[in-house]
Amino acid sequence: MKILTLSFLACVIMAHQKTGCPVIPFTLKAIPDTAPAILRGNFIDDYGIRYSINDTVFIQHPSGKYHIIRWNNKEQYLIARNDAKNSSDGGKYTRIDYMRFENMQPYGWGFCLTVYNAATDSLAEVAIAADWTNPKKGCGGYPFSRMKRN
Numbered sequence: 001m002k003i004l005t006l007s008f009l010a011c012v013i014m015a016h017q018k019t020g021c022p023v024i025p026f027t028l029k030a031i032p033d034t035a036p037a038i039l040r041g042n043f044i045d046d047y048g049i050r051y052s053i054n055d056t057v058f059i060q061h062p063s064g065k066y067h068i069i070r071w072n073n074k075e076q077y078l079i080a081r082n083d084a085k086n087s088s089d090g091g092k093y094t095r096i097d098y099m100r101f102e103n104m105q106p107y108g109w110g111f112c113l114t115v116y117n118a119a120t121d122s123l124a125e126v127a128i129a130a131d132w133t134n135p136k137k138g139c140g141g142y143p144f145s146r147m148k149r150n
Helices: 008-017 121-125
Strands: 003-005 027-029 041-045 050-053 057-060 064-072 077-082 093-100 109-118 145-149
Touching: 064 093, 077 109, 077 121, 093 121, 109 121
Parallel strands: none
Antiparallel strands: 003 027, 041 050, 041 145, 050 057, 057 064, 064 077, 077 093, 093 109, 109 145
């Protein structure tokens, strides 16, 4: 979550008094993106794997858990930290790209584990994005996992 410090606000308010710019700390926390409604809930993919997803966690049952750090709904991805108890890459960082599907019922959306073992969240975020124009091969040569409500 980004934090924006607005000490200049005091200068704007006090400008008419010509007294200089006092430094008054004022912190405004940006509102983080949350999970799109279509991605919240319980799902099953086209391989029969079950998932539970909300604003803060992406669970691939039975034991894959990703703690969501931030959502980027504009660019359709999320960044998460792998749970320390995951069977592989525990404590590493993951980028999950997602896309909505049209005319593919019962599947409403799909996802790609674009990177799942980055050393930092920043490295996960700058990974080359999945190719949304090619859902059959846009996930590193593989198809996006298609998701339907469970």
